Amino acid sequence: MPPLARAYEALRPKILQRLLELRSTLDPSLGRLDEATARSQMGAVLEHLGNFIATGDVGLHRAFLHTFLAMRAAEAQSPASVLAMLVAIGDTAAQVAQEAGAGTTEGAELTLLLTRVTASTARLLNDLIADELARRKQSWGDMASAKRGSS
Amino acid sequence: MNQVTPTPPTGIRVAGDTNVGKVRDTNEDSLILEPARGLYAVLDGMGGANAGDIASQTARDAIRDFVIQKRLAFSPKQLLEAAILAGSRAVFESAQANRERHGMGTTCVAVLVVDKSHVIVGHVGDSRCYLLRGGRLQTLTRDHTIVEELVDRGLLAADEAERHPYKNVLSRNLGSRPDTKVDLLELELKPGDRLLLCSDGLYGYASAEGIQYILGSGDEPQHVARDLIELALRGGGGDNVTTIILEAPAAPPSTTQLVRTNGAMAWWQKRQTFLIVAKDRGLTRNPIVRGLDPKDALDVVALSLCQAVFHDLEKSTGVNVWTFAQNLASGWFERGGEWSAVRSMMDILGTASRAVVDEIKVADGKLGFLLDVAVSRALVVAELALGGLLAERLRQVDTDLIQLHTAMHETVDAPTDDTLDTGERFVDRPTIPFLRPDRPVTGAGVTAEVIDGITKTITIARARTSPRAELVKEVLTALDAIASEGSGNFATAVLSARELYGVRSVDEQGIMPLFDALDQARIVIASAVHQIQTTESNRAKVLRALSVAHQRLVSAMTGLVLEAVAPFSERLREIQQTTSDLRDEVASAERRRAELERRFATNIDPSLPWGSRGTTEW
Numbered sequence: 001m002p003p004l005a006r007a008y009e010a011l012r013p014k015i016l017q018r019l020l021e022l023r024s025t026l027d028p029s030l031g032r033l034d035e036a037t038a039r040s041q042m043g044a045v046l047e048h049l050g051n052f053i054a055t056g057d058v059g060l061h062r063a064f065l066h067t068f069l070a071m072r073a074a075e076a077q078s079p080a081s082v083l084a085m086l087v088a089i090g091d092t093a094a095q096v097a098q099e100a101g102a103g104t105t106e107g108a109e110l111t112l113l114l115t116r117v118t119a120s121t122a123r124l125l126n127d128l129i130a131d132e133l134a135r136r137k138q139s140w141g142d143m144a145s146a147k148r149g150s151s
Numbered sequence: 152m153n154q155v156t157p158t159p160p161t162g163i164r165v166a167g168d169t170n171v172g173k174v175r176d177t178n179e180d181s182l183i184l185e186p187a188r189g190l191y192a193v194l195d196g197m198g199g200a201n202a203g204d205i206a207s208q209t210a211r212d213a214i215r216d217f218v219i220q221k222r223l224a225f226s227p228k229q230l231l232e233a234a235i236l237a238g239s240r241a242v243f244e245s246a247q248a249n250r251e252r253h254g255m256g257t258t259c260v261a262v263l264v265v266d267k268s269h270v271i272v273g274h275v276g277d278s279r280c281y282l283l284r285g286g287r288l289q290t291l292t293r294d295h296t297i298v299e300e301l302v303d304r305g306l307l308a309a310d311e312a313e314r315h316p317y318k319n320v321l322s323r324n325l326g327s328r329p330d331t332k333v334d335l336l337e338l339e340l341k342p343g344d345r346l347l348l349c350s351d352g353l354y355g356y357a358s359a360e361g362i363q364y365i366l367g368s369g370d371e372p373q374h375v376a377r378d379l380i381e382l383a384l385r386g387g388g389g390d391n392v393t394t395i396i397l398e399a400p401a402a403p404p405s406t407t408q409l410v411r412t413n414g415a416m417a418w419w420q421k422r423q424t425f426l427i428v429a430k431d432r433g434l435t436r437n438p439i440v441r442g443l444d445p446k447d448a449l450d451v452v453a454l455s456l457c458q459a460v461f462h463d464l465e466k467s468t469g470v471n472v473w474t475f476a477q478n479l480a481s482g483w484f485e486r487g488g489e490w491s492a493v494r495s496m497m498d499i500l501g502t503a504s505r506a507v508v509d510e511i512k513v514a515d516g517k518l519g520f521l522l523d524v525a526v527s528r529a530l531v532v533a534e535l536a537l538g539g540l541l542a543e544r545l546r547q548v549d550t551d552l553i554q555l556h557t558a559m560h561e562t563v564d565a566p567t568d569d570t571l572d573t574g575e576r577f578v579d580r581p582t583i584p585f586l587r588p589d590r591p592v593t594g595a596g597v598t599a600e601v602i603d604g605i606t607k608t609i610t611i612a613r614a615r616t617s618p619r620a621e622l623v624k625e626v627l628t629a630l631d632a633i634a635s636e637g638s639g640n641f642a643t644a645v646l647s648a649r650e651l652y653g654v655r656s657v658d659e660q661g662i663m664p665l666f667d668a669l670d671q672a673r674i675v676i677a678s679a680v681h682q683i684q685t686t687e688s689n690r691a692k693v694l695r696a697l698s699v700a701h702q703r704l705v706s707a708m709t710g711l712v713l714e715a716v717a718p719f720s721e722r723l724r725e726i727q728q729t730t731s732d733l734r735d736e737v738a739s740a741e742r743r744r745a746e747l748e749r750r751f752a753t754n755i756d757p758s759l760p761w762g763s764r765g766t767t768e769w
Contacts, residue, residue, distance in 0.1 A: 032667070076677035080542035087535055094524075108520060115527040122534035123494075129541040130490035136548045143555050150559070 005054035007110050008097070012046050015096045019046075019089060026088040027081070045089050049117060062124050069128055079129045083122060090118025161267040163340075165191060166373035167395035170380045172352055173388030179203030180350050180393040181211040181257075189264030190218050193278050193393045194238075195350040197324070198255030202246075206255040209245050210238035210325050214261065228335055231263040231273045235325065235333045239275070242326030256326035260292060260348050267400055270346070272336040276324050279354060281347040281362065282338070288363035291336060291346075295323035319351070342402035345372075349379070352392030356383040372396040385745075406521050407467055414522045415464035417515070421507040422457045428503040429453040437499070438492040439483050452479065456500050460529050464522075469532035476536035484544055493537060501530055553691050604685050604693035605634045611679040612672070622668035623675070625651055626704070630672060634700035644700070648707035665708065673701050 001009075019042045024031030030038060045068070052061045065086075072082045094114040101107010165186060171178040179196035181204070192214060196207030217234040225233055238259060246252045258276025265271065272280050277294040293299060298318045301307035312318060323331050340346075345366055354362065357379070365378045376394045383392040404412075426449050434440070440448035455478075459471035480493045504526045512519025609631040616623050629647035636643045651665065680694045 032671070074678070076674045078542055079545060080539045083535060083538040083542070087531055090531075091528075112520065112524050112527070115524050115531070119527050119531045119534065122531050122538065123497075126490070126534055126538045126541055127494070129538060129545060130494075133490070133541060133545045133548060136545065136552060140548060140552050140555060143552070143559065147555065147559050 001054055003106065004110050004113055005050065007101075007106055008053050008093075008114070009050055011093075011097060011100055011110075012050060014100065015093045016043055016046055018096050019092050022092065026092065027085045030085060030088075042089060045086065046093070049090075049093065049114075052117060053113065058120070058124070061120070062128070065121065065124050066128055069125065079125070079132075083125050083129075086121050086125065087118055090114060090121060094118065161189065161264055162400035163189075163264055163267060164372050164398045165396065166371070166376045167191070167193075167348075167393070168373075168376040168380050169393040170352075170384065170388075170391070172391050173384060175391055177204055178391045179207055180352070180391040181207035182393050182395060183211055183215050183261070184395065185215060185218070188215075188218050188222065190215065190234075190261065191264075191348060191395050191397060192259055192261035193348045193350055193395055194257045194259045194325075195276065195278050195352070195391070195393070196255065196257040197321075198246075198252065202252045202255035203257070205245065205252060206242050206257040206326050209242050210257045210259060213241035214238040214259070218263070227263055227265045228271050228337065231261060231271045232333045232335055235259055235261060235273050235275060236330060239325035239331050240329045243329045246326060254327065256321075256324035258321070258350070259325055262346060262348060262395075262397060264397075268340045270338050270340060270397075272338060272346075273333050275331055275333055276321050277319070278348070278350050281349070281366070283345040283347070283363065283366045284341060284343075286363075286367050288359060288366065291338065292334065295321055295334075297322050340399040342399060344399040345375075346397040347379070348395040348397075350391060350393045352388075352390035353379055353383045353394055355390060356386035356388060356392070358386075361386075366396070372398050409518060410464055410521050410525050411467055413515075413518055414525060415461055417511050417518060418464055418507060418522060418526075419457070419461045421510055422454065424510055425457050425503045425507050426453050428506040429499055432499040432502050434496065434499045437496050439479065439488065439496055452496065453500065453503065456533075460504070460526060463529055463532075464525055469529065472529045472532045473536045476533035477540065480537050480540050484540055490541065497530070497533060497537070500533075504530065553695060556688065556691055557695070598692075600685070600689050601692045601696055602635050604680075604683055604689050605631060605696060607683040607685075608676060608680045608693055608697065611682045612675045615675055615679060616671075620668070620671065622651075622664060623671045626668050626672040627676070629704055630676070630697055630700045633703055634696040644703035644707040645710075648704060648711050651704075652708065652711050666705075669701070669705055669708070676701070 016039065019026070019030075020035060020038060023033070023038050023042070030042070033041065048061075048064045051057075052064075068086075069079060069082055072085075073079070094111050097107060097110040097114055101110060165184065167182050167184050169178060169180050169182055181194045181196065183190055183192040183194075185191070192211070194207040194210050196203035196205070196210075198206055214234045214237065217237040218230060221233065222230055224230075238257075242255065242257060246255050258274075258278040260272070260274040260276075260278040260280050262280065263271045263273070272291055274280060274292045275295060277296055278292075279294070280291040282289050282291050296318060297320045298307060298312045298315045300322050302309055302312050307315065325331060338346075347362070347366055361382050362379065365375055365382060368375065368378075370378065373396075375396050379394045379396075380392050429452075430445070430449055434453055435443075435445040435448045437448075440452060443451065456472070456475055459475040462471045463469055476497075479496065483493060508519055508523045508526055511522055609627050612627050613624055616627065629651055632647055633643045676697050677694070680690060680697070683690065683693070685693070
């Protein structure tokens with residue numbers, strides 16, 4: 001496992017704890033969850049981030065985000081809200097890394113890495129939302145054509 | 152005024168000042184400012200026939216000479232104690248030698264700087280040493296007065312001490328006896344700490360709050376020393392006043408400060424690099440800027456982002472980059488533009504940003520690294536803004552799809568029922584900033600089949616709601632009534648809102664539980680509607696009817712809340728006016744009081760004896 005991935009794993013419980021403490025202020029949808037659900041939801045994101053840091057596999061990251069977006073949509077959470085939540089989780093992780101590793105090279109590098117991972121996450125989510133938008137526009141076009149044909 | 156430049160070995164900055172005051176003719180205070188030896192002191196002399204100034208000057212010279220001559224023979228703590236005792240002996244011997252000087256004496260508060268974070272404080276009498284740390288002022292010395300000693304022995308209550316006629320009579324001083332007891336304190340300084348040495352002419356005529364305010368102002372030490380004296384003079388200036396300020400070196404600037412100052416400036420200085428890289432990467436060929444002159448395209452997009460990042464770095468915010476991204480993409484999306492063009496543009500801008508950061512890293516690795524994090528963060532903010540726009544587009548298309556789907560089925564079913572009422576046009580006012588306001592939402596058509604679907608959805612939603620969530624259940628009942636009624640007017644929504652409003656008092660628990668319940672109800676309905684057994688077309692109608700009902704209920708509820716707070720707003724305005732009037736009255740009274748004090752101070756006969764202070768050794 002790369003050293004930064006190891007450093008992240010060591011920090012993961014602390015990040016989760018901070019997220020649980022701050023969840024109401026980070027994002028309203030997180031604030032509404034009870035602690036067990038929030039722990040499980042945010043824990044899953046953090047675990048996945050660890051995998052992404054360790055492997056750098058963008059395909060896997062995208063697949064995870066796709067599933068995550070679909071699950072949150074089933075709970076009537078908007079894509080914008082999901083994006084805000086994931087960015088808030090990434091920001092908090094970077095902040096904890098910065099505090100824990102203040103003055104050390106590893107702490108600084110992990111902070112930068114987590115900020116970049118958050119940027120990648122935001123971009124991938126936007127790609128997914130844009131894909132979905134394109135699909136629905138296509139559906140609308142097909143339906144509009146069908147309606148014109150039937151009338 | 153005495154001023155001292157920074158002392159190179161310790162980095163501690165020092166300044167001192169003294170003033171005769173508004174009442175006395177002579178200044179009996181003395182001060183020592185010896186940066187080369189790290190010695191600073193305030194001495195306040197006393198004794199009739201001009202002996203007070205002799206006493207403080209004699210002690211000053213003796214203390215300074217002792218430290219200069221004997222500094223290698225003692226430890227710092229012993230050195231300061233021995234020096235102050237030498238001062239006492241010198242004053243005593245001088246008084247013994249001259250009959251007119253009998254009984255003269257002086258206070259002394261002195262600091263010996265050991266290193267940049269370590270000082271010794273020694274004192275005799277009622278001149279004081281204060282420490283300002285983290286914005287809080289604390290007194291490090293205890294006055295050597297008879298009254299203080301009585302309080303310490305439990306013979307006098309603290310509140311009585313303030314009114315005691317002998318509150319200024321010293322129990323210890325330098326000069327009334329050859330030896331005296333010196334109180335010593337070793338202090339570890341923290342970055343940014345400020346020490347204040349002063350005579351009673353300061354704290355006797357200035358409040359602790361005023362001293363704290365000026366000492367914590369962040370002004371240069373020489374300005375602070377002068378301003379404190381001004382404060383005492385404004386308070387009456389009834390005594391000589393002397394101040395010395397010592398300031399420990401400040402902590403190195405935080406990373407945030409570095410980014411806000413050096414980082415922002417370094418970023419802006421590299422804007423040409425940003426523009427060149429953006430151009431090389433094809434910014435001017437991006438479809439978003441098609442039709443624009445290449446220079447205009449670079450100015451409108453690249454330079455704008457560069458400026459936005461600069462301002463956000465300067466203020467540690469993200470609002471400028473957010474606005475930039477919204478301006479860039481919203482018009483493009485409105486014109487039917489594709490995400491791929493925005494994505495490509497952001498990639499170009501990201502590459503240009505990294506080029507700038509890499510150049511800064513070469514010149515200053517640490518600053519470059521901090522900027523790398525800050526600029527990456529700015530690009531995340533841009534993505535957040537773009538995601539908001541994309542999500543809004545998605546919502547619009549979803550709405551259009553539902554409408555089209557419904558219209559198609561209505562065409563096929565050819566409804567003849569008059570109750571199929573599309574209702575009046577309802578305006579949705581979303582609360583999320585990036586949503587476009589004033590988007591019309593048409594009313595729902597309500598048939599028996601839809602009402603059945605509504606009832607079933609609400610039943611499932613109620614079953615899935617926790618028994619303790621009474622408020623959510625109330626909301627669900629209200630939504631059932633509004634959606635089923637379907638007349639297109641607000642009457643049912645307003646009535647339901649009034650009933651719900653009574654469940655929670657705005658005063659006692661705020662309105663958030665109510666709006667949280669509305670949100671919860673929306674979520675549980677969105678899920679429950681998929682559980683009912685019906686056609687897809689009817690399911691869409693049910694969801695639409697309940698969505699419209701939800702929007703109407705939220706609007707009606709908001710109206711009630713605004714109505715409820717209106718009287719309080721009026722009252723608040725009245726109170727603000729009253730407060731403002733009172734402030735004016737207080738300011739006027741303070742001006743009058745200051746004027747009276749000024750007259751009082753100038754009317755005092757300066758030849759009167761000092762009176763209350765004595766030299767009694769107790």
